[in-house]
Amino acid sequence: xxxxxxxxxxxxxxxxxxxxxxxxxxxxxxxxxxxxxxxxxxxxxxxxxxxxxxxxxxxxxxxxxxxxxxxxxxxxxxxxxxxxxxxxxxxxxxxxxxxxxxxxxxxxxxxxxxxxxxxxxxxxxxxxxxxxxxxxxxxxxxxxxxxxxxxxxxxxxxxxxxxxxxxxxxxxxxxxxxxxxxxxxxxxxxxxxxxxxxxxxxxxxxx
Amino acid sequence: xxxxxxxxxxxxxxxxxxxxxxxxxxxxxxxxxxxxxxxxxxxxxxxxxxxxxxxxxxxxxxxxxxxxxxxxxxxxxxxxxxxxxxxxxxxxxxxxxxxxxxxxxxxxxxxxxxxxxxxxxxxxxxxxxxxxxxxxxxxxxxxxxxxxxxxxxxxxxxxxxxxxxxxxxxxxxxxxxxxxxxxxxxxxxxxxxxxxxxxxxxxxxxx
Numbered sequence: 462x463x464x465x466x467x468x469x470x471x472x473x474x475x476x477x478x479x480x481x482x483x484x485x486x487x488x489x490x491x492x493x494x495x496x497x498x499x500x501x502x503x504x505x506x507x508x509x510x511x512x513x514x515x516x517x518x519x520x521x522x523x524x525x526x527x528x529x530x531x532x533x534x535x536x537x538x539x540x541x542x543x544x545x546x547x548x549x550x551x552x553x554x555x556x557x558x559x560x561x562x563x564x565x566x567x568x569x570x571x572x573x574x575x576x577x578x579x580x581x582x583x584x585x586x587x588x589x590x591x592x593x594x595x596x597x598x599x600x601x602x603x604x605x606x607x608x609x610x611x612x613x614x615x616x617x618x619x620x621x622x623x624x625x626x627x628x629x630x631x632x633x634x635x636x637x638x639x640x641x642x643x644x645x646x647x648x649x650x651x652x653x654x655x656x657x658x659x660x661x662x663x664x665x666x667x668x
Numbered sequence: 669x670x671x672x673x674x675x676x677x678x679x680x681x682x683x684x685x686x687x688x689x690x691x692x693x694x695x696x697x698x699x700x701x702x703x704x705x706x707x708x709x710x711x712x713x714x715x716x717x718x719x720x721x722x723x724x725x726x727x728x729x730x731x732x733x734x735x736x737x738x739x740x741x742x743x744x745x746x747x748x749x750x751x752x753x754x755x756x757x758x759x760x761x762x763x764x765x766x767x768x769x770x771x772x773x774x775x776x777x778x779x780x781x782x783x784x785x786x787x788x789x790x791x792x793x794x795x796x797x798x799x800x801x802x803x804x805x806x807x808x809x810x811x812x813x814x815x816x817x818x819x820x821x822x823x824x825x826x827x828x829x830x831x832x833x834x835x836x837x838x839x840x841x842x843x844x845x846x847x848x849x850x851x852x853x854x855x856x857x858x859x860x861x862x863x864x865x866x867x868x869x870x871x872x873x874x875x
Contacts, residue, residue: 495854498709499702506735528713535746646860647702652853
């Protein structure tokens with residue numbers, strides 16, 4: 462049997478070609494590092510295909526992932542100047558989302574819940590407009606876990622998304638219903654971590 | 669206890685700062701996707717830190733990872749033109765390594781073994797010269813598994829490497845001795861894959 466041959470052929474009325482090019486819902490979950498980094502690696506492939514990349518970081522701290530952000534912003538500029546690759550947008554909840562103009566309030570759970578809901582509302586608008594070819598919803602499992610965003614509504618919206626839009630969701634503790642709905646799920650498992658040997662996080666590795 | 673606080677403090681004579689900034693040997697293994705993509709995500713962080721990035725792909729096919737390659741080559745050009753980030757070198761065994769000038773021979777196992785050894789020999793030269801701050805040795809577990817490169821010599825060379833050089837090795841079936849020697853090991857575990865549902869690999873996702 463050829464390598465990479467599917468083990469079953471589904472009865473879904475699609476041709477192999479249609480099935481092959483179906484947009485994917487991908488979930489990276491598990492306790493260990495690599496969930497977001499692998500998602501950004503996929504986004505590099507999307508960029509190279511000319512698919513606009515939209516990153517939505519559902520985290521509070523702006524310290525993390527500055528390396529990926531700087532690199533993707535540089536790739537976005539490469540596209541602007543030379544036409545190579547694709548446009549890139551990078552939005553951060555930790556800074557109150559770039560599209561929202563308002564006074565910065567104190568940190569509180571209500572604000573986080575509202576910010577998370579606003580992030581998801583923007584993603585829904587972008588999905589409806591088919592704005593990006595690749596969405597990275599980084600750490601998006603947490604607002605779902607905390608009930609800030611409704612799991613069932615996320616799944617329904619993603620199932621009904623138009624066109625050819627890949628969506629990658631990262632974060633620990635992905636909801637079983639989200640895993641059920643996803644096309645591809647990877648769990649990052651810890652075998653060994655420097656903190657076990659008394660080493661704290663470091664520049665260039667953790668961010 | 670603060671988040672991220674190490675659970676043990678080793679008796680290694682290093683200060684916390686020295687320990688924190690120790691260069692890491694990282695291994696991404698396991699059966700599932702994400703090993704290489706997560707390594708390239710880490711390389712984005714290195715690029716942003718201004719650490720030269722060296723990628724050595726120990727795979728035969730030139731089809732795979734073209735997305736990452738194009739993106740990193742673009743980032744290398746960003747550095748050349750603006751000074752932002754860091755230089756990038758991307759070497760492929762599948763094309764006989766860029767630094768070797770010779771007639772392309774037919775594909776055979778002997779040639780692959782020789783190519784793998786030549787790749788490793790170059791990496792040793794680069795490590796000795798402290799050429800890169802971040803090495804991605806992609807699919808490097810296979811030449812080790814197949815005996816083309818000696819595991820003990822790899823481990824010894826990496827243990828003795830000078831300066832501040834992070835090394836990331838990817839591939840299935842990492843040797844137990846390599847896992848023992850590594851500072852950080854992540855296993856990518858399959859939860860669900862589109863091929864289970866009869867879907868073959870697709871552009872922009874698999875490469």
